[in-house]
Amino acid sequence: xxxxxxxxxxxxxxxxxxxxxxxxxxxxxxxxxxxxxxxxxxxxxxxxxxxxxxxxxxxxxxxxxxxxxxxxxxxxxxxxxxxxxxxxxxxxxxxxxxxxxxxxxxxxxxxxxxxxxxxxxxxxxxxxxxxxxxxxxxxxxxxxxxxxxxxxxxxxxxxxxxxxxxxxxxxxxxxxxxxxxxxxxxxxxxxxxxxxxxxxxxxxxxxxxxxxxxxxxxxxxxxxxxxxxxxxxxxxxxxxxxxxxxxxxxxxxxx
Amino acid sequence: xxxxxxxxxxxxxxxxxxxxxxxxxxxxxxxxxxxxxxxxxxxxxxxxxxxxxxxxxxxxxxxxxxxxxxxxxxxxxxxxxxxxxxxxxxxxxxxxxxxxxxxxxxxxxxxxxxxxxxxxxxxxxxxxxxxxxxxxxxxxxxxxxxxxxxxxxxxxxxxxxxxxxxxxxxxxxxxxxxxxxxxxxxxxxxxxxxxxxxxxxxxxxxxxxxxxxxxxxxxxxxxxxxxxxxxxxxxxxxxxxxxxxxxxxxxxxxxxxxxxxxxxxxxxxxxxxxxxxxx
Numbered sequence: 001x002x003x004x005x006x007x008x009x010x011x012x013x014x015x016x017x018x019x020x021x022x023x024x025x026x027x028x029x030x031x032x033x034x035x036x037x038x039x040x041x042x043x044x045x046x047x048x049x050x051x052x053x054x055x056x057x058x059x060x061x062x063x064x065x066x067x068x069x070x071x072x073x074x075x076x077x078x079x080x081x082x083x084x085x086x087x088x089x090x091x092x093x094x095x096x097x098x099x100x101x102x103x104x105x106x107x108x109x110x111x112x113x114x115x116x117x118x119x120x121x122x123x124x125x126x127x128x129x130x131x132x133x134x135x136x137x138x139x140x141x142x143x144x145x146x147x148x149x150x151x152x153x154x155x156x157x158x159x160x161x162x163x164x165x166x167x168x169x170x171x172x173x174x175x176x177x178x179x180x181x182x183x184x185x186x187x188x189x190x191x192x193x194x195x196x197x198x199x200x201x202x203x204x205x206x207x208x209x210x211x212x213x214x215x216x217x218x219x220x221x222x223x224x225x226x227x228x229x230x231x232x233x234x235x236x237x238x239x240x241x242x243x244x245x246x247x248x249x250x251x252x253x254x255x
Numbered sequence: 256x257x258x259x260x261x262x263x264x265x266x267x268x269x270x271x272x273x274x275x276x277x278x279x280x281x282x283x284x285x286x287x288x289x290x291x292x293x294x295x296x297x298x299x300x301x302x303x304x305x306x307x308x309x310x311x312x313x314x315x316x317x318x319x320x321x322x323x324x325x326x327x328x329x330x331x332x333x334x335x336x337x338x339x340x341x342x343x344x345x346x347x348x349x350x351x352x353x354x355x356x357x358x359x360x361x362x363x364x365x366x367x368x369x370x371x372x373x374x375x376x377x378x379x380x381x382x383x384x385x386x387x388x389x390x391x392x393x394x395x396x397x398x399x400x401x402x403x404x405x406x407x408x409x410x411x412x413x414x415x416x417x418x419x420x421x422x423x424x425x426x427x428x429x430x431x432x433x434x435x436x437x438x439x440x441x442x443x444x445x446x447x448x449x450x451x452x453x454x455x456x457x458x459x460x461x462x463x464x465x466x467x468x469x470x471x472x473x474x475x476x477x478x479x480x481x482x483x484x485x486x487x488x489x490x491x492x493x494x495x496x497x498x499x500x501x502x503x504x505x506x507x508x509x510x511x512x513x514x515x516x517x518x519x520x521x522x523x524x525x526x527x528x529x530x531x532x533x534x
Binding site: 074157 | 415418422
């Protein structure tokens with residue numbers, strides 16, 4: 001469904017490329033967790049897939065077709081830590097959600113207010129009390145509420161591919177759990193192919209049917225199915241330490 | 256005397272409201288500071304006056320004038336999008352070029368429309384106000400309705416957050432071209448109506464029109480706000496009506512007409528200082 005071939009990406013001024021020969025093949029409905037230390041290339045990988053960053057070399061295919069040079073916004077929805085990219089703070093919650101539902105579709109001259117009842121029912125399904133803000137501009141909401149709305153918007157646009165970059169980082173533990181439940185249910189319900197970056201190893205062990213670990217721009221671990229199910233937080237932590245030690249040894253540093 | 260002054264101010268305010276809407280669309284809805292109005296306003300006037308002299312129906316003439324203004328807006332948007340020229344500079348370049356175009360259209364610096372078939376054949380100012388009010392309603396209500404549709408939402412999204420628009424497959428190019436057309440069509444329409452009000456077209460009639468419209472817009476926004484779509488669309492009208500009354504009051508107090516531009520600049524600066532932000 002989403003195929004990456006030999007993806008390379010470097011930034012001016014960086015000694016080493018940020019992404020080196022990334023190869024990955026996700027099937028329809030796969031929920032792939034992406035972990036790795038800071039600077040390992042996780043966010044760059046997401047930005048490269050979404051089209052926000054151009055590739056140095058390599059190929060991206062969607063549904064078997066080369067989409068490397070194509071505008072991929074039609075297929076992909078993203079939620080990043082910076083919610084300003086995924087929402088319009090001057091517009092109301094209703095207007096934001098209507099816009100997200102129109103993603104990739106041709107517009108029409110229907111009044112968007114007519115969909116208010118339907119949108120309220122979608123927001124109610126989150127069970128987070130956000131329906132009270134339906135006609136409020138997003139700038140009046142907290143950072144956490146905006147993150148929930150950005151996720152809701154991305155999912156309600158029913159994308160083929162959903163990219164989540166620490167999309168629960170501004171939420172309290174209870175809200176995090178609720179949003180993760182909504183996210184996983186929606187991914188399964190709409191058969192969305194998803195990738196989620198997280199630093200929370202509990203979440204990495206709990207969610208998704210596939211997990212990749214990035215280290216210095218390379219995929220150093222790729223597990224799915226039963227192997228993924230067998231992973232727990234302690235095992236992931238041990239893997240993290242293993243690669244951290246390798247880095248320190250290769251650069252001649254000592255702890 | 257005073258009532259006549261107030262009524263003249265209302266008429267002038269209604270005409271200025273078209274330009275204020277024309278400036279508001281690129282500035283506020285598209286976040287595209289645009290000075291094309293300096294050229295689009297006299298272009299609308301020049302086209303309308305030239306067609307009226309050719310005995311074209313005055314309503315058709317003014318509509319063609321509006322389309323001319325709209326095309327000027329498209330040209331500015333194209334210059335900005337294609338050649339990456341700053342929006343203000345693109346507007347200045349186009350307005351400068353339009354000066355020659357307007358002279359060509361009129362054949363001389365000004366055209367008199369006395370004894371021609373024009374919209375404002377009646378000297379009764381109340382009838383004139385009624386005509387302009389009706390036209391304003393006919394052109395602004397559809398704008399309000401359009402902005403409440405799914406397509407209107409897309410236009411606003413481009414101005415608020417182009418990054419968001421790109422991610423949602425909304426064409427920034429297409430909507431910028433459309434928005435600049437729409438805004439400058441309103442300005443061209445105002446030019447066409449103004450020449451029929453004053454019974455002549457002048458090649459220099461656009462000088463300072465953007466600052467007049469901006470002053471009106473900012474006064475309106477200071478009074479009614481611009482937090483909601485309704486307020487944003489009410490602001491140009493309220494602002495233009497108040498602005499023209501201030502001008503009328505200044506004239507009645509003995510200010511020379513040549514000093515009005517100084518007054519306008521002062522009003523803009525005061526509003527900026529009160530609101531604490533530029534535009």
